[in-house]
Amino acid sequence: MAKDKEFVREIADIKEDFPRWYTDVVLKTELVDYGPVKGTMVIRPYGYAIWENIQQGLDKRFKATGHKNAYFPMLIPYSFLTKEAEHVEGFAPEVAVVTHAGGEELAEKLVIRPTSETIFCEMYSKWVNSYRDLPMLLNQWANVLRWEKTTRPFLRTSEFLWQEGHTLHATSEEAEEETLKMLHVYEEFVRNELAMPVLIGKKSEKEKFAGGVATYSMEAMMLDGKSLQAGTTHFFGQNFTKPFNIRFLDKDGTHKYPYQTSWGVSTRLIGALIMAHGDERGLCLPPRVAPVQIVIIPIAQKKAGVLEKCFELRDKLLAAGIRAEVDDTDNSPGWKFNQWEMKGVPCRYELGPRDIENGVVTVSRRDGGEDKFTVSLEEAIGGAKALLDKIHDYMYDKAYKFMHEHIRKVENMDELRDAVNTGNFALAHWCGDTACEDAIKNDMQATSRNMPFDQTGAEDGKCVCCGKKSKHLIYFGKAY
């Protein structure tokens, strides 16, 4: 009998070297590869399938809240960027510039969109005339490009995929409401589809979007206690509608500038779910976006009838709406167990001659919520959805517990430093001064994450940094 190929995991120890573990995992499980141009990534089929599931889940929610998709050009005249002073300051250093096209030098330099506020505004200025044209609720799924010095697959790459919603409203209140509504849509999505708890709140002035009035974010805790900003929504007031001269004739017969929002999440979410749920064996994918939800491993697959039964089971699972796959390669069952565990498939069904004889399936959960167990063939099919839901809940609860165990209330710089240096978020009183954020960043490389909506007791204390009267409760943490 041929000797079994030995499975070599080749991923760094998650406890010893988390950054290396991350890179090993994303490459080894074939989620992604490095592109030939520095800072770019190739999203491989296993990674892209996660993105497709994320897209579907979000797109459904955007449409249910009245948004429509459109597609705007990726090339933007450089002059557009300069129409809003903070915006150009924020993005000009990161843009890629097209100077030649069609064999000729261009009269005006073009940038590849780093974000699309300006080009949406340009078109909105043509399309919006009356209050009847409002609200304008558009979204696009697109690639964007920001030239970054330090890059890591999914987390920060020069080109990435995202969606960007851009909306216009007749009143400030309506626009602010939209900004918060979409933040809650994001929060609900990552909770119910990615099994990820997040902290939502308002960004500080220092950390807000270039050109915005206010930015809200959801911050997810990674397994090393660092924060990953997983999505943002922005309120722009009239900062862009004025320079782009977008005006509408209101019901009262006067011309007004509408109020604007934008909001986006990106392929970064894939990085987030990897670092929120993984373990020493590799990926642990949340069932609702996992490309393969149940993998079926034949035992003694050369025995008559085994593979047939496996494919029959797969077909029944597919018919029940479960993404199931049979691994009928010639690797050993043990090798396959390791391989699919590393790839984070939520659930494994083993099916061998004895199982078939007894009409059962042996089930293993990837999340660790239960030991290996046996169910009837009927239950393996009819109960699959409930089982995946159970895995989802377990993963969410685990991540929720982890996050809340790693949030510390701190009163002074020593406590703050100790918290963020040992893998925690710190909830602190803050005077509202950017100088204190700067001092904290210089001292311990931590940044303000966001201010929770519940600000009860915010003023009953002193700023963690300068000791002056507190105005806000705010989270600090190290961040990706």
Add this chain to the structure above:
Amino acid sequence: MAKDKEFVREIADIKEDFPRWYTDVVLKTELVDYGPVKGTMVIRPYGYAIWENIQQGLDKRFKATGHKNAYFPMLIPYSFLTKEAEHVEGFAPEVAVVTHAGGEELAEKLVIRPTSETIFCEMYSKWVNSYRDLPMLLNQWANVLRWEKTTRPFLRTSEFLWQEGHTLHATSEEAEEETLKMLHVYEEFVRNELAMPVLIGKKSEKEKFAGGVATYSMEAMMLDGKSLQAGTTHFFGQNFTKPFNIRFLDKDGTHKYPYQTSWGVSTRLIGALIMAHGDERGLCLPPRVAPVQIVIIPIAQKKAGVLEKCFELRDKLLAAGIRAEVDDTDNSPGWKFNQWEMKGVPCRYELGPRDIENGVVTVSRRDGGEDKFTVSLEEAIGGAKALLDKIHDYMYDKAYKFMHEHIRKVENMDELRDAVNTGNFALAHWCGDTACEDAIKNDMQATSRNMPFDQTGAEDGKCVCCGKKSKHLIYFGKAY
């Protein structure tokens, strides 16, 4: 009573000025708008919704034939283009070049992908090692950019959206089979989803893809008798796998270069369906990709109960999987009829107090296949799908008849000239010489479209141009 706003169609006469009719229709129905950078387009929600339906229909078919989606970077090192001599010759004149990024001049110029053969090959050279890695069956949905001198929305724009499949196979036969398989997938898709008949066949050497061995196309006839190349599939042999050094260890223990294909369709398909089905009133959308399949127009909508009944009907249609919408704006019914006819919605339901009293709905088909008629409310819901199928069939049959009435068998240059100058395709004998294609193009601005697979009698005749012995039957026509 307020005077009704008069509906002004503002689109050119389709018989008198077809190009102008096209531009008027795409702008006026808000499918698309011109982008700020010359040659770019903004795909507006009504146009993008058609593209989403096209994407879904195709993506399902790609997955059913074993393909997986991935995403490759849009920036390609200029040097990649030059690895295949014909490829760089074909694409270099059209590329947009990024010379600066992140505030610095780049060491190597980058191009925005005009197509992605080279970057797929670069990655495949890392990923493919053994016959077990083949076939490699990937597809991506992406934007591409080709700097064009003359542009028209959907038909030819600098940036456009498409899908590009890139596959590798162990043998030439397998790759050739894939090339033809995907051509048939495209043909079946446009027939069954866009109600468009096409002519499929092989392109001449002159018209094939830059760097390929063979190109196959589907050619659709537009209402002016011109051809629109609606999709292509390419067989590359080893033209790219050799310079990119993609090699695999075959079962026989030797290293070999795999054989390659690529295939793509784009947002051009939207232009195709507009020009295949439209009429003097505007768009006529094929039901299976129409963003709104049935529009419900309330009659006397201020009368109690009318709008409620309309929305009730809509909800039942939505529940039956029909994309239905109620127009409850304050325009007059007549204005709405005109508006939705121009927008090409396949079917209109009118519902007023008398209809409600009688439990009926008045139905109008956009395609002209039947006069206005009345059905019971139950039939309006339960029979909706069958009605849309009937509209689809009628549109396909009409387009099929039109195409075949506008194909002429020609024997000489006079007949050929007369055929293509009066809005026909010409089926001709051809010696196979590029010089004859050049002569025909110079004489009458017609190009060879493709050579049908049925070549019965191809050699029983003389070349339409030079009179030498014929080798092929081939279609000529004016083209977009």
